[in-house]
Amino acid sequence: MSTRARRRPTVKDVAERAGVAPMTVSYTFNHPARVAEATRNRVLEAAARLGYHPDSTARALRSGRANQLGVVIGEHLSYLFDNPQATQFLAGVADVCVSEGLGMMLIPTRGDASDVDRVLSAAVDGYVLWTTVADDPVLAAVAASGRPAAIQGGPAPTGLVCIGPDDRAAAAAVAAATPLAEATPLIISFPLDRRRTSGVLRGNDLPSDLMDPQAVPFPVTGARLAGYRDALTAGGHDWGNVRIAVVERNQRELGEDAAEALLETLEGSGSVVMLAMSDELALGAYSAVRRTQRNNVVLAGWDGSREATTSGVWSVAAPLREQGRACAQAALSGESDGHLVPWSVVAPEQRPDTDR
Known part of the structure; x- marks a missing residue:
């Protein structure tokens, strides 16, 4: 059996199969209203037979949107899955991404000089940041990036929305x-x-x-x-x-x-x-x-x-899932005002029993 990777089909392949110009294929996926229904159906059928999918990177460059939200974490990446509260926060961000039809990109930082480039080079439309230190250079870089951003717990320089309890x-x-x-x-x-x-x-x-x-x-x-x-x-x-x-x-x-x-x-x-x-x-x-x-x-x-x-x-x-949702919504909307999250003291249901 050959181990060579199968060549990815291109716009030109779909155009030849459907008997149309490559521009018609592009319009079918990016501006479908400009293509007659019969022609559009022929192009979509040809694409399905060939296994063609539009290049999401190219589409993002054309539209100016990546359709992704970046989540910046100043902890070991596994912390998001090992810590129950971090998992709840991430689930809240995911709730918003699902409802808005967005992807979610996890961007860990390591506390070194590469952090800023790693965060700013990510193809995302906005950022959600987990609480970090006041002198974290990523904060200033994100605030100056022009992309909307929100942080859980702070610190929040100008340009970042802070979400959290008092x-x-x-x-x-x-x-x-x-x-x-x-x-x-x-x-x-x-x-x-x-x-x-x-x-x-x-x-x-x-x-x-x-x-x-x-x-x-x-x-x-x-x-x-x-x-x-x-x-x-x-x-x-x-x-x-x-x-x-x-x-x-x-x-x-x-x-x-x-x-x-x-x-x-x-x-x-x-x-x-x-x-x-x-x-x-x-x-x-x-x-x-x-x-x-x-x-x-x-x-x-x-x-x-x-x-x-x-x-x-x-x-x-002070439910972290709600804080995750609020951060994601702020990062998408570009709102400039942070807000305090409601909190309450919860009494224990039973006292510790050292004999158990």
């Missing part, structure tokens, strides 16, 4: 919903810097202005830390002494490791409130709590997942 207010609310007054507070935090440095810190080790992108370039991290600080200081705790475990990525196993490290710093057996910046991190902490057989730890997370709330975790619900 992270600071929501973080303060979920922390205040727990029994803070009589407990030792601990925090499991997202990365603080582009290097994703991990470790256990205290409040005194952090910048005084957590909302300053120069100090904490990840805006989601800064806002949620500021919200936790608001609730803790209002509850009479000394922020400077609060222990904070910073993880490299939003992964359950890292939440488990962080919780173990935090629990090892405690003296005595008093009650604890552990505030994690996601349900994945909180569920990792839940595993650590069960393994150490502590029954006096209250956990809080973020994302309002069923698994978390049935495991006894307080959480914040």
